Each structure stands twice: as structure tokens, then as C-alpha cells.
Amino acid sequence: LLATLLLLSLAGCGSDGSTRTKDEKVVIKFSHVVAETTPKGQAALKFKELVEQKSGGKMEVQVFPSSQLFGDKEELEALQANNVQLIAPSVTKLVGFVPAFQLVDMPFLFSSDQAAYNFYDGPAGQKLMKSLEPKGMLGMAWWPNGAKHFTNSKRPLKTPADFKGLKFRTQSGGLLDAQFKALGAGSQTLAFAEVYQALQNGTVDGQENTFNNIDTQKYVEVQKYLTVSGHGRLDYVVLTNTKFWQSLTPEQQQIINEAMQEATAFERKLAEELNAKSFAKIKESGKVEVYELTETDRAAFIKALEPVYAEYTDKIGREYIEAARASQ
Numbered sequence: 001l002l003a004t005l006l007l008l009s010l011a012g013c014g015s016d017g018s019t020r021t022k023d024e025k026v027v028i029k030f031s032h033v034v035a036e037t038t039p040k041g042q043a044a045l046k047f048k049e050l051v052e053q054k055s056g057g058k059m060e061v062q063v064f065p066s067s068q069l070f071g072d073k074e075e076l077e078a079l080q081a082n083n084v085q086l087i088a089p090s091v092t093k094l095v096g097f098v099p100a101f102q103l104v105d106m107p108f109l110f111s112s113d114q115a116a117y118n119f120y121d122g123p124a125g126q127k128l129m130k131s132l133e134p135k136g137m138l139g140m141a142w143w144p145n146g147a148k149h150f151t152n153s154k155r156p157l158k159t160p161a162d163f164k165g166l167k168f169r170t171q172s173g174g175l176l177d178a179q180f181k182a183l184g185a186g187s188q189t190l191a192f193a194e195v196y197q198a199l200q201n202g203t204v205d206g207q208e209n210t211f212n213n214i215d216t217q218k219y220v221e222v223q224k225y226l227t228v229s230g231h232g233r234l235d236y237v238v239l240t241n242t243k244f245w246q247s248l249t250p251e252q253q254q255i256i257n258e259a260m261q262e263a264t265a266f267e268r269k270l271a272e273e274l275n276a277k278s279f280a281k282i283k284e285s286g287k288v289e290v291y292e293l294t295e296t297d298r299a300a301f302i303k304a305l306e307p308v309y310a311e312y313t314d315k316i317g318r319e320y321i322e323a324a325r326a327s328q
């Protein structure tokens with residue numbers, strides 16, 4: 001009996017297995033790994049404000065930023081165990097569940113933020129989100145962050161040959177390892193919370209991220225060069241635990257859905273603004289040398305990264321890649 005009770009409480013159900021009643025207070029833990037000042041950090045707080053306001057305080061959202069509660073890998077396990085009810089991982093980190101999420105890392109696939117939004121909001125994006133349901137995770141929204149760029153401590157990265165022998169941090173294995181391999185570089189997967197130190201002590205020479213993450217994590221203090229490449233994307237999918245969701249009343253679900261819709265619009269606008277601001281700040285800091293790839297440089301990278309398409313097109317699924325191409 002004790003085990004059953006424990007299971008039911010973990011699943012978010014009442015002790016008799018029923019769904020919650022309208023007046024029962026719901027506490028939702030939302031864990032993430034980035035700073036509060038980022039698009040994801042701010043949107044999580046906006047979501048909290050909206051849910052608490054719309055429910056008249058009967059629903060509470062507790063937001064835990066900066067890997068305070070769980071790091072990259074732990075937050076996925078915690079969600080599946082319903083120890084946290086909302087997370088918004090970078091989709092690359094879902095590679096172990098559904099390899100198709102690595103689509104965002106396909107080199108130079110999305111030409112703009114709008115192209116990514118078109119994909120996420122279209123039928124292929126919706127299908128991809130639903131593909132997590134058999135894993136007990138329910139996709140709530142796409143929160144795009146933006147394009148990724150390379151930084152490193154050794155030399156300016158202008159051509160594929162400049163990558164030779166360097167080692168880069170990746171968010172996950174798989175396609176990202178293949179990307180660096182195609183450029184003649186090594187790679188190592190590290191949790192986001194470990195990256196600054198790994199760059200500082202030289203465990204890795206470089207990393208790839210959005211302007212805003214580079215800025216808010218202060219990577220410019222431990223990196224010398226930034227290449228504006230926009231070679232891939234870093235976007236989030238907001239996930240909840242399916243059993244937790246099913247334990248909510250229709251009214252509570254509606255409050256969450258409405259708040260999520262508003263928080264999503266807020267996040268997208270903010271992501272564009274904050275990345276632009278962070279880029280300006282990085283340039284003004286004078287702490288890193290900035291190089292922007294020219295069209296000719298890009299063509300050289302596209303060519304060098306062809307092996308990634310050869311290896312990953314089928315692993316990801318042609319239909320997703322074609323849908324992404326059609327979204328430009």
C-alpha cells in the first residue's frame with residue numbers, strides 16, 4: 001500500500017487516485033539551467049505570473065533557474081519521475097529520446113528566426129513535439145532562442161581548416177560530435193553548468209551558443225574569439241509530465257494553456273531582442289575578437305559539413321529536413 005501511495009503522489013494524483021479538485025492548491029515546479037535574465041528565464045517568470053494571476057493564487061509556479069534544482073541530464077529524469085512538472089530543455093538534449101530533435105543542429109538549415117518559427121508552428125513541428133508522448137512527456141510549447149555561434153580561446157575561426165585540433169564542448173553527443181569531426185576538431189559533452197569552468201581551465205578550447213548565452217554566462221571572460229556563424233540553432237521545447245497533466249482539472253489545464261500561449265509570444269519577442277542586445281554588448285566589451293562569416297566562408301563550411309547531412313539525414317528523418325527547408 002505504501003508503495004502505491006508513493007507512486008500516486010509522485011504521479012500528482014490524490015491519494016485515492018482521483019484527479020485534483022478545483023480548490024486543491026497546485027504547485028508546479030519549473031526547473032531550468034540558464035540565468036534569469038535570459039529569454040527562457042524571463043518567460044518562465046512570465047508564465048509563473050500569469051498562472052498565479054489567472055488562478056487567483058490557487059496555482060503556484062516555483063521557478064528554479066541556473067541548474068539550482070537540476071542540471072541538464074537530471075532535469076529530464078526528474079520530469080519523467082514527476083519531481084519537476086515543467087522544464088524547457090534545449091531540444092538537442094532530447095537526442096536520447098527522439099534523435100529527430102537534432103534537426104536544429106543540421107548545419108545551416110534554418111536561415112532565420114522566422115524560418116524556425118514557421119517550422120515549429122507547422123505540422124512537422126507539431127508532429128515532432130508529439131513524438132515525446134510515449135516517453136511520458138507532453139510538449140507544451142516551442143520557445144526558440146536563436147542561432148548558435150562559435151567561440152574559442154586559440155585562434156580566429158574563419159575557415160573549416162581553423163578548427164583542426166581544437167576541442168569543443170557540446171550539449172549532447174550524436175550530430176554535434178559529427179559536426180566537429182567534419183571540421184577536424186574534437187568534442188566533449190558537458191552540462192551547461194560546467195561550461196564556464198571547462199573553458200577557463202582549458203578542458204575544452206571552445207563552445208557554440210547563442211549571443212545571449214555567451215553574454216549571460218560571461219564566456220567572453222574565458223574566450224578570445226567569436227565567429228558569427230549562425231551555423232545551427234538553440235531552441236527549447238517546454239515539457240510537462242503526462243501523468244501530472246492528466247491529474248489536473250480541465251479548468252486548471254486551460255489556465256496553463258492560456259498562460260503558456262502568452263508566455264510563448266513573450267519569449268519569442270524577447271529572444272530576438274536579448275540576442276541582439278547581447279551581441280552589441282559583446283562587441284562593445286572589446287574582450288573577444290569578432291569575425292562575421294562572409295558568403296564565401298559560409299559556402300566553405302557548408303561544403304565541409306556535407307558528411308553531417310550524409311550521416312544524419314535518415315537518422316533525423318527526411319520529412320523533417322524537407323519541412324524545415326520549406327519553412328524558409
Ligand code: LMR
Nearest residue numbers: 033034090171192209213
Ligand atoms: C546549453 O547547454 O548550451 C544550452 O542548452 C543552455 C540553454 O538551456 O540555453
